[in-house]
Amino acid sequence: MKRKGRRRAVFIALAGILTLLLTAVAVLLVVSGVFAKPHYLQPWEQGYAQRFTDPRVELAAHGLLAASGHNMQPWVIRLDEQNPMSFELFADSQRLTPGADPYARQLMISQGTFLEYVSIAGEQLGYGAEVELFPEGEYEEKNLADSLDMKPVARITLTKQAPVASRLYPYLFRPDTNRGAYREEPLTGEQLRQLQNLNESKDMTVSVTQDGPDLERIKEYTSKAAVVEAGVERVMQETETIFRSNEAQKNKYRYGFSVEGQGTAGIKRHLLQGLVTLFPSLNRGEAAAKQYITSAEASIGNSPAFAMIVTADNSRVSQVRSGMLYSRLTLEAHRLGLALQPLSQALEEYDEMKQVYSSIHHSYAASGGTIQMLARVGAPLKEAPLSMRRNVMELVPAE
Template sequence: MNKKAVRRTMASILSGIGVILILAFASLLMISGIFVTPKYGEPWQKDYSQKFDDPRIRLAAHGLLAANGHNMQPWKIRLDKKDAKVFYLYADSERLTKEVDPESRQMMVTQGAFLEYAVTAGDQLGYGTTVELFPEGNYDEQNLVESMKTKPVAKVTLAETKKTKINALYNYMFLPDTNRTEYQATPLTAEQINALEMINTEKDMTIKIYQDQNDKDKLRNYVINGAIVEAGVGRVMKESEVIFRPNEYQKNKYRYGFSVEGQGTSGVMQHVLQGLLTLFPSMNSGKSASDLFIKSTQISADNTPAYAMIITKDNSRSSQVRSGMLYSRLILNAHSLGLAMQPLSQVLEEYPEMKQLYNGIHHDYASNGGTIQMLFRVGKPTKEVPLSMRRDVMDLIEKD
């Protein structure tokens, strides 16, 4: 074969390989659902709540955007039939994450996060809101699931007011509540720390921010070791695996749980990764998922200028809910300061394998008998992250 023939053959082979690669790339995008309309993102649109005439549903549509454990969005709304200005918030017992949250503490924190967003929206929309926690009494802890079905977490009462000014935090509700990417090394300023710590006005709750090197090193170890423990507990990892949505079709179908954008992946790479995960689910299960979880936690911990905690005097259900309300206020104020946050909840989880680390961090940082309800990182993010899935608000409304 002469040189020209060899070159023609090689060119033909390379051309064929190129066509195959292009087809494979296009196939991944199609499998991902690149042309599918992301209905799961509609609740993030500022005009979404305007589709509803009932102001209670409008407020619920804003509460839906709040941070929540495992993105389960475990909220149920019962509209009062006799009073058009009253609704009740229930914890959705069908959306418990029993392995990672066996005491349902995170579930209660999530209820509070919803309530604070609803209150913030009420201020903006011209409705003063009164929140009464556990208006029909506390849960029966021996029959917790049944109690969640019958006893509301909160009664919310609206009162029309003359709107005199825009709520300064309202627009920040439409930003992602969690940013898991790397944060800049720049420490928080004294003014930023003061602004965040002063948000809390309740005597039985405390916000503490740590950014000296000794505390950062100690907390980093707790965070990473907590991730290592969780990654080694098969039933906990499986609980996360089953609510992972690998492509746009699944995200539109379920609209809750985890997806690749939770780690900050977006654009074309998001669809490439989604296509691969759809074709090869093992990439997000077993040892692969555990290793990825530990690695991503290490990257986050290694790029954190400050850690923060919400500590309550007791661990009552009311304190858990109120800590969630406080956490939402922190998120919105952090956004206003150009900061981002990410919960690092593993070391605070109450299943047996985590007991040693749970006791350790409480000994070191809540030795007076208090409960650390939230541990999270704070800093200036290096990049923006996509918005996570949200359900349609009408799915939260209890049907007659």
Template sequence: MIILSSVIIVLILLAGALFTASGVFKKAKYLDPWKRDYADQFEDPRVKLTAYGLLAPNGHNMQPWKIRLDKQNPLKFSLYSDNTRLALASDPVARQTLVSQGTFLEYVRVAGEQLGYQATIRLFPEGEYDEQKLGESMDQKPVAEITLLKVQPAANPLFDYMFLPDTNRMAYKPDPLTAEQRQHLEQTNTDEALKLTFMDASADIKKLGEYGIEGTDIETGLKRMNEESAQIFRSNESQKNKYRYGFSFEGQGTTGVKKHLLQGLITIFPSFNNAEASTKLAVDAARTAAQHTPAYALILSKDNSRTSQVKAGMLYSRLILAGHEQGLVMQPLSQVLEEYPEMKAPYTRIHQEYAPGGETIQLLVRLGQPTQDTPLSMRRAVTDLIAD
């Protein structure tokens, strides 16, 4: 009895240490931007709409957005790519970063309609980037110039779905897309320069699932990729509140007691979060996803210009929001579309098979009905996006 009591006391103390290290009692400030009234604290309509844009899906959760408010026109502002938030190992040409600019712009547009502001979006008003001086060019040239016009508010049916998680990496139900769902999603593409296609034949589902696994296997097998991911992994509540971007256990669908136990364990024993363990988890998750996906969507562009990348992101936001409206969730499979030497073989094959007309596949997305909810991801304070 004495031994049993001692064991129980040790376990309680251990659990207490893990929960304390996790930060279980800290307020999750990194979730504040998801609150429905978060934008209400700002009077400037440009800042209000930026607060909604902040919720948009984005590559590696880097939130690579920078806003400059026009000093002469109180209804005009510009969006820039934040060159300090590039994932250069996995996205060396910053294609995903530019797609993320598009997702932001579409959320701004949808929110504007809801709040009574018509947003006129002019892409690359000063021309596209100088690719030879990409970082410098990002700082000098805006991705978009947004001019607002006060109009009567018009309820946008997609607005409410902006407050849901944009990515669900879990297994999906086997139910195929209905004709109504498919038609609804197809209507999100109104740009002739883009192509939105859906794949639900068993052969395509098998093949695209294999591409997802292969891309994950290649990426997680590269040291520089693992180091990049480790640098933006937030292992506890203190780190998430401090940085408010990057990866965390929530991205793997881990919540509640299990999340805090894992966070505490990794915080106290960082060696537990090693590359080998992370690689196995990622590949296993990719296999599970491939086995539980009833359909895929591809967004293709006629070229791979910066403008096309941004437009693809805008379409992706519409697709996600319309999908939520239809009870669907999504996950972009970005790895096989990444542009670095080790990924060249599968990148070339998937384009030969699914973009035979010479288009660029900007996004490969799995979609279906969820088997479980996924948590919200970290978001920075909107004021952090506003540059001088």
């Protein structure tokens, strides 16, 4: 009788624990928003852009899928009222990230990534896209925020032409960044050739490093940069501010960071979102800094190669053009079965990063050029989740 009593007590205790666990899981799933429709993923649908009869908006809907610094999607489109085949691209001054990007260099690169996606989509859909950079002159740097609002980055003029199937177009709909694990093997000779031959400009270079001391040196620079950034409170605060912890926030804001950025998907994503929503301290302060360093070191250590874009100068035009080249690099990498993850920390220009910035430039841009983009490259073990994207009409302000 005593044995039966003990067994019954154990069974009741286990049933109670299981009930608590199931209840906790259910709470986390509900808090995460497991039943919410992910409207923030609609722009990734290939039919999304086709909803818009205005070809300028249709192409902008493709540009929206491009990579951008901090996933801020800092683009404003102004449609020409006189010419239905012309529009201007402005950098959104409301989406500056002065902590990590004090001189708005990454903001300008993000304009270029958008423009290249527009051009590739235009080619596929039967529109030539003539891009004129800074048609009203470059910015007044001492009054940059106002200047961003007043002067367009580019004027795009469309001409109707026969559609040309683009080998890169299908890859517009793939996630631009993969922070997950890559295969250990180096790139093939053909992959190297295709990536390094993308650039046709004499004042820009694309290089891919995957051997010996250079590979280890770049890993050292990027690891140091991650530690530095994690210790700069104002920079980490920017990241915390644009972190979306659950489905409701992602549907409301549709830009910034979320747990998918670390490759978390499926039920694990919802459990983690629920935890971070209920316990925000998990993603703040020292805990966030430690997690950031751990994640960065895992990515950097698992990098068979690095790609670098270097320009002869650091003008606004060069920054935009390097973004255009980076988009082409990303899409070509996808076509070759590869993935990229930008490692922009070592290239950031605030005071605390000065030593790392100077060191990496001394090693790889000693002739006075500027490293505009640095990314890890490799064959991914898993497909990356799609990230948030805004409604394209948010880019077109009502007059």
